[in-house]
Amino acid sequence: MELTFIKRLNWLLTGLVSVLMLISLVVQTSHFNTLFRPQAEPELARKAEVVGSYIVAQIDRAVSLGFEVDKLNGVDEILADALAVNPDVNYIALMVGDRIAAFAGAPDARAGDVLAARDADGAVAGRYIDAALTVGGGVPALLHVGVPAGSVEAALNDIVFDLGSVLIVAILLNIEILLLVVGSSVTAPLQRVGDVLKEGAEGRLTLRTGLRGRDEVGHLGRAIDRALDVMRGTGGAAPQQQGAKAAEAPAAGDRIVTMQRISELRFAIFVFALAEELTRTFLSVYIKDLFEPVPGLSKELVIGAPIALFMLLWAVAQPIAGNVSERRGRRTVFLAGAVFSALGLLGSGLATDLIQLIVARCLTAVGYASVFIAAQGFVIDATDPRRRAGAIALYAGGILTAGVCGPAIGGVVADQIGFRMTFIVSSALALAAALMAWHLLPRHVDSGKAKTRGLRLRDVGVCLTNPRFVAVTLFSAVPAKFGLTALLFFLLPLALDDSGVSQSWIGRVLLLYWLMMIVASPLVAHLSDRSGRRTPFLAIGGVIAAGAAYVLANSGTLPMTITGVALLGLAHALVNTPQMALLAESCVRERSTLGETTVIGMFRLIERMGSVVAPFLAGLFLAYYGYHGAMKGIGIVLAACVAAQLLLLAATGGRPSADLPQKDPA
Known part of the structure; x- marks a missing residue:
């Protein structure tokens, strides 16, 4: 029974809620910009003045003791110490006339003496909000304290990205809740009604819907149950007997798919x-x-x-x-x-x-x-x-x-x-x-x-004698788990954390992998089933996974890292769905001998070995070659596995044996 209306309703509700959430995100973003920006920038300038006033007080004390501002020693160290305890300040500079007497902070603020070229708003080179404080003494001197002009925008952008992540999560949570509510209260009861009617049309009148709800679907189910009782000649039965039959209905109806x-x-x-x-x-x-x-x-x-x-x-x-x-x-x-x-x-x-x-x-x-x-x-x-x-x-x-x-x-x-x-x-x-x-x-x-019997050690030998099982399991499934664990779960969070990336951004980066999987997997499954060819998807996915490792190894910026993670998600979407189909097509004899559950269990057990080996091998690469070298090493391993897989599949003719069925009977 194809419940196309229910599916359309589900997608319609999801789309409607998603659009409303997107509008809310746009409104909130605009509200943040108009409300907080005018308040935040003056606060940054005031903070710069507070930091500067502490240093000016120390310099003025030295001047009051008879020292000249332009001949003071150790000012650079004082400025560096103040900068260390105020990480959101980019530079502190003491200028005597047009000359920089002491400086600590961003080199680009000092280059070409741009500090002397402050505009009317107190901005330096368009990149910093600069607070200039007068230093006492006979020689004209100013202490410049600069904070990044883009810090407010960066903070607001972080809020926007957080809201965007929340939007994606909220949409997916909405889908989960809709699937739960619609599936349990509408789809499943209608599925049961359809199956009972189908069984009744074939002459089997013993099954019942067993629906007890007070809504329209429940009324429909009870009406069908009464109609089936009438058809069996029980229409005149006493109410107690009808109640007994209704109580037995769910047990019989358990045989119906729900x-x-x-x-x-x-x-x-x-x-x-x-x-x-x-x-x-x-x-x-x-x-x-x-x-x-x-x-x-x-x-x-x-x-x-x-x-x-x-x-x-x-x-x-x-x-x-x-x-x-x-x-x-x-x-x-x-x-x-x-x-x-x-x-x-x-x-x-x-x-x-x-x-x-x-x-x-x-x-x-x-x-x-x-x-x-x-x-x-x-x-x-x-x-x-x-x-x-x-x-x-x-x-x-x-x-x-x-x-x-x-x-x-x-x-x-x-x-x-x-x-x-x-x-x-x-x-x-x-x-x-x-x-x-x-x-x-x-x-x-x-x-x-x-x-079903569990796994036995000798089953390993039975499965591993099939070269196509080896090609799919050892050189496709294991490398996929190996790359996922080594790159996404081990090396990348460590590398991003060492680079000063916040946990929020690390979460956003990892989220992209799963988004690519969700978006690409259904399309890959459709194309794989339509073409009937699985090997090209595994090969292309393996090559892209190796390329993703290379991109991550050479990513000096966050956009490059995001690109690498997206490529890894696409690669595993290309690999994961065709793997099980190729396994079923290639292991018909093993499935008939050992059972489908045993073959799949063996596949999953060996597949997980990639996740077991990954942290140790990635850690070994990391110890000797650093983050970039370790990721390149992972890429080389993945590329070698693709080559071995293609060679092994080519040696077996690239398709299942001619004497075996080419499609899973199930």
Whole structure:
């Protein structure tokens, strides 16, 4: 049942809210400029006068003791000390006549004696607001204190960028809320009604909608249930009997595909993933702050250890948690994982040394693996194969949206309340997701569901004997995770922080990666399915990822860094969607032998090894070659993987074996 009207309504509401938010942003920006600029610039001039008056008092004291202004010693040191404690002041200069007797600050303000050419507004060279204070003594002398004329505009621009980030986040949050509300109250009930009618048209009259709402959709569902009862000859049954049949309806209707719980689960997963994404912009910086020397290991390798262990435990814990969720139930594993993550995030915020942080991050990793594998298992349980791809895409969208919202929000929150309090906020979000799952997920294990066997060590050999599996996994999926973790999660936040970039700007830069993923991934999926060719997308994406590493390595400015991050997002959008399709087309024999779940589990386990190796290798490159050299090294590794992938695929003919089906039957 294609609910095109509901989809149009969803997009219409999203577009309307987005336009209103954009208008609000424009109005607020104009308001900030007209209200704050006239008030802020005079305040800057007054601050310059306050700083200057303190220095003038010291010089005047020396003059009162009989020293001449133009022959004083040590004035440069006094000016430098004053500049050090006032970082928003650009220069301080003592001018005797037309000569600069002492100076500290921006060299361009001194070049060519431009201090002598102040305009009527007190501006120097059009770049500084200059306050000139008269120094006592017989010789005419002035003390110039300059603040950047563009500082007000820069501060207002920061506000605009913050509002823009908030706008993007608000739009995505609006989409999540609309999907939750419309999906659970309209789309899913209508989907259930349509499936019941379809089953009834085929002669199966035992299913019921089970809708109990008091709205129009609920009335429609109950009317259909009564009509089905009449068709089965129960129209004259007593009201008590009809009530009993209605009570049994949901149990029978559970066999019908519904998106209601999956829509609700998506929001819970969004909240849970947001908890970790809030810490993304500053995690490597936070680790660096807790650094303690370890004999025999470089600082960079030690800083990379918590990130690598997190990725390793996440990879290893997934198949184990998946097996436990098969036996103990999805709800139990989800709740346990959410609690583990909340405790780990809380422990990360309270950690006083690197050992405590590593323990907390390991606990968080186990929790995250448990939550995601349990949620994925629930989606598979709740859907039939015909609609499973759409259901998984709906569920995974929450994770992707959190990747956009988290860094932007986390950067601003960390700037305002600090790293430790941000971890505590993340812990609260993980507990909120657990509370949602408590009411959402079924309490008991489905005893009638066939158990899928877990991963076995010998399965590794079965999969690795397929050269196309090796090409897709080792030379496409692993490098993608490797590049993402090494560049975006490890090196880039450290490099930007060392360059003096604020956490808010780091969050904005990382946000662009996820935006590119959200925008480009659906288009890539459509083009990949339409062409039926996956390899070109993987090759082009791999080349762009290597190019992104090179751009980041040579980015001396923030715009170049933003370009590199956008290219990395585009590269991974080109790679991620065709990977699973190519895996399905290339591993038909392995899937029939081991099972689809086992092959995918093996793929995910090996894929995560890229994230495990990334911090250590990036840290090693960083220790020897610095930030730029490390990023170039990452680019060389990614380029080598693309070449190996193409060679391996070319050796197998570039397409699946002729004796195997070319498309996934599912």
